[in-house]
Amino acid sequence: MTINKTLVYKKIPQKSLVAGEHIVVEDLEIDLDTVPKNGLLVEILYVSLDPYLRIMMRDPKIKYNIDPFPVGSPVIETAVVKILKSDADGFEAGETILANVPIAQYARIDNLKDAELQKIDNPYGLPLAHFLGALGMPGLTAYSGLYEVGKPKVGETIFISSAAGAVGQVVGQIAKREGLRVIGSVGSDEKLKFITEELGFDAGFNYKKESPHDALPRLAPDGLDIYYENVGGDHLEASLCNMKRHGRIVVCGMITTYGIPPLEQKPVRGLGQLDACQIKMQGFLVWDAEYGPAYHQEHQKRVQEWIHEGSFQAKLHVTEGIENAATSLVGMLEGRNFGKPVLKVK
Amino acid sequence: MTINKTLVYKKIPQKSLVAGEHIVVEDLEIDLDTVPKNGLLVEILYVSLDPYLRIMMRDPKIKYNIDPFPVGSPVIETAVVKILKSDADGFEAGETILANVPIAQYARIDNLKDAELQKIDNPYGLPLAHFLGALGMPGLTAYSGLYEVGKPKVGETIFISSAAGAVGQVVGQIAKREGLRVIGSVGSDEKLKFITEELGFDAGFNYKKESPHDALPRLAPDGLDIYYENVGGDHLEASLCNMKRHGRIVVCGMITTYGIPPLEQKPVRGLGQLDACQIKMQGFLVWDAEYGPAYHQEHQKRVQEWIHEGSFQAKLHVTEGIENAATSLVGMLEGRNFGKPVLKVK
Numbered sequence: 188m189t190i191n192k193t194l195v196y197k198k199i200p201q202k203s204l205v206a207g208e209h210i211v212v213e214d215l216e217i218d219l220d221t222v223p224k225n226g227l228l229v230e231i232l233y234v235s236l237d238p239y240l241r242i243m244m245r246d247p248k249i250k251y252n253i254d255p256f257p258v259g260s261p262v263i264e265t266a267v268v269k270i271l272k273s274d275a276d277g278f279e280a281g282e283t284i285l286a287n288v289p290i291a292q293y294a295r296i297d298n299l300k301d302a303e304l305q306k307i308d309n310p311y312g313l314p315l316a317h318f319l320g321a322l323g324m325p326g327l328t329a330y331s332g333l334y335e336v337g338k339p340k341v342g343e344t345i346f347i348s349s350a351a352g353a354v355g356q357v358v359g360q361i362a363k364r365e366g367l368r369v370i371g372s373v374g375s376d377e378k379l380k381f382i383t384e385e386l387g388f389d390a391g392f393n394y395k396k397e398s399p400h401d402a403l404p405r406l407a408p409d410g411l412d413i414y415y416e417n418v419g420g421d422h423l424e425a426s427l428c429n430m431k432r433h434g435r436i437v438v439c440g441m442i443t444t445y446g447i448p449p450l451e452q453k454p455v456r457g458l459g460q461l462d463a464c465q466i467k468m469q470g471f472l473v474w475d476a477e478y479g480p481a482y483h484q485e486h487q488k489r490v491q492e493w494i495h496e497g498s499f500q501a502k503l504h505v506t507e508g509i510e511n512a513a514t515s516l517v518g519m520l521e522g523r524n525f526g527k528p529v530l531k532v533k
Numbered sequence: 534m535t536i537n538k539t540l541v542y543k544k545i546p547q548k549s550l551v552a553g554e555h556i557v558v559e560d561l562e563i564d565l566d567t568v569p570k571n572g573l574l575v576e577i578l579y580v581s582l583d584p585y586l587r588i589m590m591r592d593p594k595i596k597y598n599i600d601p602f603p604v605g606s607p608v609i610e611t612a613v614v615k616i617l618k619s620d621a622d623g624f625e626a627g628e629t630i631l632a633n634v635p636i637a638q639y640a641r642i643d644n645l646k647d648a649e650l651q652k653i654d655n656p657y658g659l660p661l662a663h664f665l666g667a668l669g670m671p672g673l674t675a676y677s678g679l680y681e682v683g684k685p686k687v688g689e690t691i692f693i694s695s696a697a698g699a700v701g702q703v704v705g706q707i708a709k710r711e712g713l714r715v716i717g718s719v720g721s722d723e724k725l726k727f728i729t730e731e732l733g734f735d736a737g738f739n740y741k742k743e744s745p746h747d748a749l750p751r752l753a754p755d756g757l758d759i760y761y762e763n764v765g766g767d768h769l770e771a772s773l774c775n776m777k778r779h780g781r782i783v784v785c786g787m788i789t790t791y792g793i794p795p796l797e798q799k800p801v802r803g804l805g806q807l808d809a810c811q812i813k814m815q816g817f818l819v820w821d822a823e824y825g826p827a828y829h830q831e832h833q834k835r836v837q838e839w840i841h842e843g844s845f846q847a848k849l850h851v852t853e854g855i856e857n858a859a860t861s862l863v864g865m866l867e868g869r870n871f872g873k874p875v876l877k878v879k
Contacts, residue, residue, distance in 0.1 A: 242809075251809045252778055419805060428795045432598055433821075444805025449774045454800030459765060459790025461816035463588075463597045468814040470807035475779075 191217035193291035194262045194512040196244055200446065204244060204520060206513035210262060217293050222272035227296040227304075229268035232283070234290050234512070235319035236264065236519045236528040237353070241445040249448050252472060261289030262516070265324060266532075267307070267315045268294065275299055283307060285318060290512050292532055308487065311495040314503075320527035321357050321490055321501035324473060328439060329357035330486040331478040333415065336437040336469040341366035343412035346403065346429075348394075348422045351378040351502075353527035354439055356386055357490070358415050360499055363387050367413075370406050372399060372422060374522045381525070386500055399425035410434075419443040420453045427457040430466050438470040442520070502526030537563035539637035540608045540858040542590055546792065550587060550866055552859035556608060563639050568618035573642040573650075575614035578629070580636050580858070581665035582610065582865045582874040583699070587791040595794050598818060607635030608862070611670060612878075613653070613661045614640065621645055629653060631664060636858050638878055654833065657841040660849075666873035667703050667836055667847035670819060674785060675703035676832040677824040679761065682783040682815045687712035689758035692749065692775075694740075694768045697724040697848075699873035700785055702732055703836070704761050706845055709733050713759075716752050718745060718768060720868045727871070732846055745771035756780075765789040766799045773803040776812050784816040788866070848872030 193215045200209045222228045243256045243263075256262065270282045271293075278284070285305040288294035296302045307318055320326060333339060345362045349355045350371025359382060362369045371382045371391040382388040392402035399422045403411070412434055414426035419441030426436065444452045460466060473479040493499030504524040506515035509532050519528040539561045546555045568574045589602045589609075602608065616628045617639075624630070631651040634640035642648045653664055666672060679685060691708045695701045696717025705728060708715045717728045717737040728734040738748035745768045749757070758780055760772035765787030772782065790798045806812060819825040839845030850870040852861035855878050865874040 250806075252811065419808075423804065424796075438807045441805045441808045444808070447805065449803030449806055450770075452802050452805050454802045455804050456798050456800045457795030458769065458801050459787045459793070459798050460596075460795055461784045461814060462765075462787045462790070463816070465598065465816045465818050465821065467816070468807060470809070470811045470813070472811050475811065 188216040189219045189293070190214050191291050191293050192509045193289050194509075194516070196256045196258055196260060196262050199246055199258060200244060201246075204241060204446075204517055206517045209244065210513045210516060212510055212512050215291070217295065219271070219293060222274045223295050223297040225275055226299065227270055227275055227278060228272040229286065229288065229294050229296060230271050231266045231268050231288060231292060231294060231532045233267040233316045233319055234264050234530040234532060235266065235323065235325075236516050236524075236530060237325065238440055238442050238445065238520065240264065240516060241442070241520055245446040246448070249446065261291060262512075263287055264290050265303075265319060266290075267318060278304070283315060285323070290509075290530065292509055309491075311491060313491065313494055316503050316505065316529045316531070317494065317501050319529055320353055320503055321494065321499070322487065324479075325353035325527060326357050326490060326501075327479045327483060327486050328473040329354040330361065330490070331473060331482040332437045332439050332471055333358050333361055334482060335478055336467070336471060337413045337415065337435050339365045339367050339413060342368075344368040344370065344407050344409070345413040345415060346370045346372070346407065346411045346426060347415040347417070348372045349417035349442070349522075350382050350388065350391060351525060352417065354417060355415070356382070356500065356502060356526070359386055359388050368407075370403075372402070378525060381502070394422070400428070403429040413437065415439060417442060420455070424455045424457050427455070427460040427466070430460060430464050432464045434464060434466045436466060436468040438468055504528045505531050507531045534562040535565045535639070536560050537637050537639050538855040539635050540855075540862070542602045542604055542606060542608050545592055545604060546590060547592075550590060550792075550863055552863045555590065556859045556862060558856055558858050561637070563641065565617070565639060568620045569641050569643040571621055572645065573616055573621055573624060574618040575632065575634065575640050575642060576617050577612050577614050577634060577638060577640060577878045579613040579662045579665055580610050580876040580878060581612065581669065582862050582870075582876060583671065584786055584788050584791065584866065586610065586862060587788070587866055591792040592794070595792065607637060608858075609633055610636050611649075611665060612636075613664060624650070629661060631669070636855075636876065638855055657837060659837065659840055662849050662851065662875045662877070663840065663847050665875055666699055666849055667840065667845070668833065670825075671699035671873060672703045672836060672847075673825045673829060673832050674819040675700040676707065676836070677819060677828040678783045678785050678817055679704050679707055680828060681824055682813070682817060683759045683761065683781050685711045685713050685759060688714075690714040690716065690753050690755070691759040691761060692716045692718070692753065692757050692772060693761040693763070694718045695763035695788070695868075696728050696734065696737060697871065698763065700763060701761070702728070702846065702848060702872070705732055705734050714753075716749075718748070724871060727848070740768070746774070749775040759783065761785060763788060766801070770801045770803050773801070773806040773812070776806060776810050778810045780810060780812045782812060782814040784814055850874045851877050853877045
């Protein structure tokens, strides 16, 4: 048996998730000599760190579209893995694929379906970590939500919260290509500079220095056509107050509500605007048929091409070393990442 | 000149609309001897009283999809009118039509377009006041919002607030025909009896006696597929907390927010459920192309037939006499009507 450092979910967080308390990197053991029947033995190269993990580590009483992790079990995420041994049809040792695995150094995959294995089609030889970011679930979320709910039109104005994040940066760059005026909110001046100077956003603000209630009327005096929602709270409230008629609110996520029972979430004013301005608000899950599956092919084709030709930025925030798994996950939830957070295990 | 008792908007209400203070019936004068060039002279038979009137009498600083009435001008509504004199092509003296006119005894219509004249197609000879209710704007609102946003499916559960009102009673009866389980909230025990015993709702509650937060888990333990929203506030909050995955919230109106600036409206918790359960919330205006205009024909055909054959109830709350215009309008806003409020002018 070999030591397999693994991120384990130890305790349900009542408020913030604390590294070392609720999630801990532990020395588990793994058998690297054999392969599970009809399964795979893999080495984990890159692991994605995504906000929905907070939902997976919540009080089970809080309703959600997915059951939380059982306490005491490893934290599961999507990863780029290298197959060490294969007993599964269609998968060869040496191949690099995507799989849902424990955040760890190695994994034994018994159930191919649960692990949601995906081949990586990478004709331009792009860096593999992008398949966890702009070319992965966050990128497909950004892409499908923007088109399916946002229905962007040339000349419209879109506001994106968490604009430098894994989803926000993709939404903003696509919206620019579609001819929209793009406004973003971020949590630091460095990120503000990034979205306006490097990603080409038309404007933005640091929400730690200026409330969305002040910033939006200043930056979008004619109002918003689309709000791409990643945070909830004040951002949602201010967007509601500044939407135009027939505005669309793409509810990709609301990180400020994750793990908080509905009636303890920060209340939001201004919902009468939905009626007043005929606004549509739509929550979605990337795996629902009309979102990710419907847009997967065009998302891969277009975004791979753009990254390859250098016209699209896919900024990664890479932390190295499995021993940093807990702190980097918490850092992501607290917005300390700058770009799509990825853990480079090896 | 003849005395023409008219409901006049006198003063912007800061809180509730008060009869005799903000709206007053006044003796204006009208010329009944001539007809406006290319226009009509009409006698007003029935006037509709609808919640949106509160929006038309609000602080102009509050954004909405429509400009408020100017202070000092008559209150305008849809009415069944009889043409006394006509100088307009296609309209004859003696005809009964729908028109937007001052709430008054008579009106001179100069601008046919602004008055939104509509012929009444009444093959079964149904009572004319229904064309202000189940067969009019409220009925078409109910119908188009339910189908276009709600997308009802057999076996689903719908919750309707203000269920005995002009819109709610139509929504509930159609939803029953579509094979849904139908739950309603109302403001009195008498209305509760009406929706469950006469309209065929499966269940209901009196929100003055039981909070929606208590009633919904009790009456819909498996959750809601559709919430037909007419009120806002607690009703919306409790519905969010009790929606199933892929639930739809049809935002027809939010009477508790009318005339109140967005940031002074009662805040709502639980918006994270939009994300958690992939809920859609859609505000709409019946006159937008994909709503009223798209459903107008089938709405008229089906609901006229149902009323004619006696399988559909279209309960009216008729107040008689123009002198009661102000009090009956306020009564409607305060929920004291029982059925669709109509003022019988003559």
